[in-house]
Amino acid sequence: MPIIDNAVYVDGRRTADPADLSTTYDLVRERGGFGWIGMYRPSEDELRAVADEFSLHPLAVEDAMEGHQRPKIERYGTDRFMVLRPARYVDADERVDFGEVDVFLGPDFIVVIRHAEAPDLKAVRARLESEPHLLAAGPLAVLYAVADQVVDDYAPVVKGLENDIDEIEDQLFGGEASVSQRIYQLTREVVTFQRAIQPLRGLIEEVRADLEGDESLLEVRRGLRDVLDHVTRIDERVEGFRLLLQNALTVNSTLVAQRQNEAMERLSRDSLEQGNQVKKVSSWAAIGFFPASLASIWGMNFKYMPELELPFGYPLALLIMLSLGLALYFGFKRRNWL
Numbered sequence: 163m164p165i166i167d168n169a170v171y172v173d174g175r176r177t178a179d180p181a182d183l184s185t186t187y188d189l190v191r192e193r194g195g196f197g198w199i200g201m202y203r204p205s206e207d208e209l210r211a212v213a214d215e216f217s218l219h220p221l222a223v224e225d226a227m228e229g230h231q232r233p234k235i236e237r238y239g240t241d242r243f244m245v246l247r248p249a250r251y252v253d254a255d256e257r258v259d260f261g262e263v264d265v266f267l268g269p270d271f272i273v274v275i276r277h278a279e280a281p282d283l284k285a286v287r288a289r290l291e292s293e294p295h296l297l298a299a300g301p302l303a304v305l306y307a308v309a310d311q312v313v314d315d316y317a318p319v320v321k322g323l324e325n326d327i328d329e330i331e332d333q334l335f336g337g338e339a340s341v342s343q344r345i346y347q348l349t350r351e352v353v354t355f356q357r358a359i360q361p362l363r364g365l366i367e368e369v370r371a372d373l374e375g376d377e378s379l380l381e382v383r384r385g386l387r388d389v390l391d392h393v394t395r396i397d398e399r400v401e402g403f404r405l406l407l408q409n410a411l412t413v414n415s416t417l418v419a420q421r422q423n424e425a426m427e428r429l430s431r432d433s434l435e436q437g438n439q440v441k442k443v444s445s446w447a448a449i450g451f452f453p454a455s456l457a458s459i460w461g462m463n464f465k466y467m468p469e470l471e472l473p474f475g476y477p478l479a480l481l482i483m484l485s486l487g488l489a490l491y492f493g494f495k496r497r498n499w500l
Contacts, residue, residue, distance in 0.1 A: 164208060165334065166200040166276075174294030182322045183215040190270050190347045196300050203465060204275060212273055218266050219243070226264040229277055233361040235368060244305065244365065247358035248312045251322030258319055258351045260358060265305060272301035273307060281311045296488050302373065309366065313392045316359070320396060323352065323403055325473040330410055336419055342411075349407045352400060359397045373427040422487045445490070453483035 169188055170178040172195035181188040186197040199212065206227050213223045222243035225231050231245040244265040252259050261278020276283055286307045290297045297303055326348055333341040370386045371381045 164202045164204050166202050166283070168197070170197050171195050174296070174298030176291060184213060186271075187215055187475045194294060195270070197391070198287070198301075198304055199273045200273070200287070201273065203277055209275070212266075216268060216273065217264070218273075222266065226266075229262055230261065231264075233358060233365060235365045239467065240269055246309060246312045246362075248278065248280045248315055249319045249355060249358060250315060250492060253322070256322070256326060257347075257387060258355060259321070267301050267305055268290045270301070272304045274304070278279050281308070281315050283308065283311070286311045296381055296385075299379050302369070302379060302382050305369070306382050306389070310385060310389050313362070313389050313396070316355075316396050318456050319355065320399055322346070323355070323400075325404055326412075327403060332360060334410060334413055338491075344355075345407055345411050349404070349411070352403050352407060355357060356397070356400055356404065359393060359400060362393045363397070366393065453487060 164185075165311040168180055168183070169176050170180065170186060170189045170193060172193050176428070177193060177195065178186075178189050180197075182187060183199070186199065189195075190197045201208075201212070204212070209223060209227055212218065213220075219238035219241065222236060222238060222241075225243065225245070233245055233247050235242060235244045242265075244267065246265070248261045248263055250259050250261075251257075259278070259280075261276070261280055263277070263281070265273040266275075274283060286304075290303065290307050297308075310359040326344075330341065330345060331349065366386050366389055370383055370390070373383045373386075
């Protein structure tokens with residue numbers, strides 16, 4: 163069974179490391195403490211074994227088996243079922259990896275199931291074991307510490323997203339073709355991150371309200387208030403990221419449209435210039451056509467041609483050629499073909 167750690171705590175001190183869950187159940191009732199079971203990606207049969215031992219509600223067990231739940235907290239009598247969405251920033255791929263932590267909480271037990279690499283729940287256990295006065299508060303202290311670790315792990319994610327957005331701003335005006343795809347990818351990650359963060363405010367406030375008036379859980383309430391402050395600040399920053407990406411997408415669309423317009427203008431200018439060149443070539447070809455046509459006619463080697471005997475034939479031919487050429491030249495000039 164993928165049990166990472168299984169211990170019984172009494173008055174904030176670790177008193178036993180049971181070999182199986184049934185022993186944990188018996189020791190908890192014998193010593194009056196609570197059991198803390200940490201699991202990593204259990205199979206359906208393994209999870210059902212835990213559910214049978216601690217009488218977990220079937221609906222909560224079903225949610226834990228299906229996974230991919232939104233952050234939430236649900237009550238089943240004296241038990242609670244809570245879902246958290248941890249996240250970590252993967253530097254090598256410049257992306258955010260989201261996981262899931264399911265917590266089954268009862269009066270004398272807590273089962274924490276991790277479905278991803280983050281968060282480091284061993285560090286959470288070590289921290290609480292070094293603070294027995296806090297751990298003496300029972301399973302709710304563990305719930306607070308797990309939530310605190312999840313929220314603390316959000317800080318590197320926020321930093322990574324901030325760096326990515328800074329790079330986007332540089333790429334926007336660099337004309338990189340892939341910037342649109344990167345903006346969409348970051349927007350999707352930011353929206354998913356918001357969906358992991360925003361429900362936490364309501365969850366934590368609900369747990370804090372349940373602890374109102376219980377002086378033995380005062381430190382837990384204070385800790386949850388600190389977690390709530392961190393969640394609020396992170397949520398505000400991530401909302402700012404979303405707005406920045408929306409603006410970046412708008413600016414990118416504007417720049418793309420501007421570049422397309424400039425390309426169309428250049429194409430239009432080139433087409434116009436080509437048209438002008440064609441007009442010029444055609445005009446000069448037309449002007450040269452008539453002299454060449456007349457010259458070719460009188461240059462024919464026929465013996466009997468009526469114009470060959472004209473005394474003014476040569477100057478007349480030149481005059482006709484010149485007149486037609488000038489007429490065509492000024493006609494084309496008036497139409498801006500030349």
